[in-house]
Amino acid sequence: MVPYGMPKVVSFDLDDTLWPCDDVIGRAEQALYNWLASHFPAITGTYSLDDMRRIRLDTAERRPELAIDLTGLRLMTLRAHAREFGYPEGLAEAGVEVFLAERHRVVLYPDVEPILTALRQRIPLVALTNGNACVERAGLDDYFELALTAADVGAAKPDPALFHAACSRLGVRSGDLLHVGDDPLRDVHAARSLGAGAIWINRDGSDWPEGLRRANREMADLTGLAYLLADASA
Numbered sequence: 424m425v426p427y428g429m430p431k432v433v434s435f436d437l438d439d440t441l442w443p444c445d446d447v448i449g450r451a452e453q454a455l456y457n458w459l460a461s462h463f464p465a466i467t468g469t470y471s472l473d474d475m476r477r478i479r480l481d482t483a484e485r486r487p488e489l490a491i492d493l494t495g496l497r498l499m500t501l502r503a504h505a506r507e508f509g510y511p512e513g514l515a516e517a518g519v520e521v522f523l524a525e526r527h528r529v530v531l532y533p534d535v536e537p538i539l540t541a542l543r544q545r546i547p548l549v550a551l552t553n554g555n556a557c558v559e560r561a562g563l564d565d566y567f568e569l570a571l572t573a574a575d576v577g578a579a580k581p582d583p584a585l586f587h588a589a590c591s592r593l594g595v596r597s598g599d600l601l602h603v604g605d606d607p608l609r610d611v612h613a614a615r616s617l618g619a620g621a622i623w624i625n626r627d628g629s630d631w632p633e634g635l636r637r638a639n640r641e642m643a644d645l646t647g648l649a650y651l652l653a654d655a656s657a
Contacts, residue, residue, distance in 0.1 A: 429652065430620060431595045433542060434549040434586075436604030437556045440624050441563075442529040444554075451526035452476070458521045465508040475500070491573040493555045494519060527560040532626070538645040539566040542652070549589050551602070553579040553609065569593060580606075581613035603648065607631060611638045622648060 438444035452472060460467040470478070479500050483489055489496040501515035542548060543566050550558050550570040558570045569592055573579035576588045590597050601620040604610025614621040615636040623631075623638035624645065631637060640651065 430546070430601035431599035432547050432549055432589070432593055432601070433648075433652075434551045434589055434600060434602045435567075436580075436602075436606065436610050437550055437552040437558070438554050439605045439626075440603065440610075441535045442531050447526060447529050450528070451522045454525040455518055455522040458518060459514075463505070463508070463510050463514055465510070466504045469508075470504070475504075478503075491553070491577065491579045493574075494523070495574070497522065523555070523557075523560070526555070527557065527562075529556070529561050532644065534644040534646045538649055539563075541649050543567075546652070547593060549593070551580070551585045551589060553585075580609040581616075583613065583617050586614060586617050586619060603645070607635050607638075612636045615639075622651075 435441060438447075452475075456467060456472045456475070479496055482500050482503075483496055486496075486499075489499060497519055498515045501518050502512045504510075505512045505514050539548065547568040548566055550563075550567045552571075553573045555572060555574070558564045558567050564570070569589060571585055571588055573585065576584040578584035580586075586597060586600065586602070590600060597617040597619045600614070600617075601622065602610060602614035603622045603624060604614075605624045605626065607623065611621040611623045612635040615638070621638045623641045624643075625641050626643060628643075631641075640647075642648065
């Protein structure tokens with residue numbers, strides 16, 4: 424693994440690693456809220472956007488199994504809103520599709536596409552996310568050999584299930600994997616704890632949290648990844 428040699432697989436987190444998460448989720452939630460206001464106004468007449476977020480968080484606390492299935496969580500809460508106001512529960516599926524359509528209009532960080540383009544020609548790339556982003560819907564599936572979400576494996580990072588599933592499907596050991604992500608705990612510490620390599624993408628210059636296993640390398644963006652892997656393969 425980096426920095427000791429060339430990895431056999433490189434995995435990437437998605438939200439806040441390849442694109443800004445808050446921006447895209449904010450737009451998607453607003454698109455859904457506007458759609459509800461147009462078609463089911465009793466819901467938005469009673470609940471603000473912040474109210475609906477709070478209800479989802481409260482539901483996730485009561486139903487922890489849904490905390491790893493964000494689409495399922497949104498479906499459940501929209502169905503509850505529909506029942507409350509006498510609307511057909513089928514609005515939930517249509518509403519989630521409105522949300523997901525906007526959720527996948529991602530704006531990549533400028534460094535992402537050139538690096539993914541260069542790396543995919545040399546090594547298998549994998550997407551591992553706790554969220555509900557779909558690389559195919561985001562137009563990024565050509566870059567990735569495999570994409571897995573927390574809902575696919577029944578557990579979210581820092582649980583090792585996503586890493587284990589990726590390694591198993593690609594026939595590699597965890598020590599052959601290099602993971603790239605923005606979250607010190609869910610990405611870096613989790614990968615290092617399995618014996619995988621980890622690169623911390625620290626775009627905003629944050630300090631490293633105390634008590635966590637540090638990354639093999641810290642980078643401000645993905646640009647340095649191509650040079651690092653080139654050195655490892657030399």
